[in-house]
Amino acid sequence: MSAAKQSRPKGTQDLVPPESERRRAVEAAARSVAGRFGFREIITPTFEHADVFVKSSGETSDVVLKEMYRFKDRADRDLVLRPEGTPGVVRAVLENNLALPARLCYVGPFFRYGRPQKGRLREFGQLGVEALGEATGWTDAELVTFGVEFFAELGITDCRVLLTSIGCRECRPGYRSQLVDYLAGRKDQLCPDCLVRLERNPMRVFDCKVETCRVAVADAPKPRGRLCPACAEHFAVVRQALDARGLVYEIDDRLVRGLDYYSRTTFEYLSARLGAQDSLGGGGRYDYLFEEFGGPATPAAGLAIGLERTMLAMPGTPEPARRRLAFVVWFSAAELDHAVKLADRLRAGGIPCRIDFDALGVEKKFKHQVKAADAQGAGCCVIVGPDELARGVYSVKDLGSGEQTEVPANIIIEHLRSVL
Ligand code: HAM
Helix, strand or coil: CCCCCCCCCCCCCCCCHHHHHHHHHHHHHHHHHHHHHCCECCCCCCCCEEEHHHHCCCCCCCCHCCEEEEEECCCCCCEEEECCCCCHHHHHHHCCCCEEEEEEEEEEEEEEECCCCCCCCCEEEEEEEEEEEECCCHHCCCCCCCHHHHHHCCCCCCCCCEEECCCCCHHHHHHHHHHHHHCCCCCHCHHHHHHHHHHCHHHHHHCCCCCHHHHHHHHCCCHHHCCHHHHHHHHHHHHHHHHHHHCCCCCCCCCCCCCCCEEEEEEEECCCCCCCCCCEEEEEEECCCHHCCCCCCCCEEEEEHHHHHHHHHHHCCCCCCCCCCCCEEEEHHHHHCCCCHHHHHHCCCCCCCCCCHHHHCCCHHHHHHHHHHHHHHHHHEEEHHHHHHCCCCEEEEECCCCCEEEEEHHHHHHHHHCCC
């Protein structure tokens, strides 16, 4: 009886080299750019008590209602694989009594039970940054800039930035009832989902893809038209700060973020390279979230960027033909000792290298090793033969060009640094 092959769960992916290395490079860029803006990394659990998300991300958001991996553990605790990072960060900041203001970032896996498609996975990576305890529009603008800089770092220079303000506790209720009145007169045009949205969170109707709903909201009142003076002033500062930087953005009054905790500024980055799931990332201000967690009133804003979508939007970088790797090649068992010591010395000098030990068991040892080096995509072979050892040199064979040069043993590390 043959064993059945296993496959990965739907909506997950295996990253094998070189894709795994590209992904780590994106994560390294994420940490580096976040560090430049003064964010320090926070690491929180990948699962939390369900309440952390139900109470904050929203009782009306699809992420919470439809997409959470929610389960009971063996002691009947109600847990959730985190669908996003912000609520867990707020919980952790309060639980650990972190001093505010604080700038925190995270890079890690998140889970949403959606319908998988290009750019939409059930396990995906996010870079998130949260500016906690910062109140002004200058911060919001700096966060928008952060995303643009991160994308630029990876060669993504064609993303669009959408921006709006959805108001605050003062102005949103008035706007909400105005919108509900407007949509109530057009109920016959709304899809069943939007009829529910009308009750729970009418702004989500702006996000519906159904044509009749789109027509129904085309001329609906927009939140930006009803901002209170304080929100209007805040938004003016955001725009002024972005304009001062020369950052190009579009005001989009129909921009609806999928989570419930936002207030005032919200924004999103779009890429034309992504297809239907075209949002590279997004964020906004969430001035009331700390209070919802029982903490003191704390202004805050942040954003998150999808790592898989970022990689889809990146310009293709041609894979280098050869890796930064040397194979130390020996002639016979007599030189293996020396080869092993040389490999240790090279590694200590920062040169990645390998030895083909399995050549010991074959007759044509030299050929076996060079073939193995080539198959691994190594950049060169460092040949340790009796003749080389007698003269205090190594022969270095470039596996790209096939050229072979002799290098004095005492400068081998410097030489390999310059050619690999
Ligand atoms: P979000 O818009 O839900 O915001 O997610 C941010 C980004 O994560 C999306 O734009 C997308 O690139 C990526 N993403 C989301 N779901 C998936 C998925 N199923 N597959 C692949 N990528 C996905 C948040 O998560 C907020 N916590 C952002 C934030 C931080 N707001 C304030 N601070």
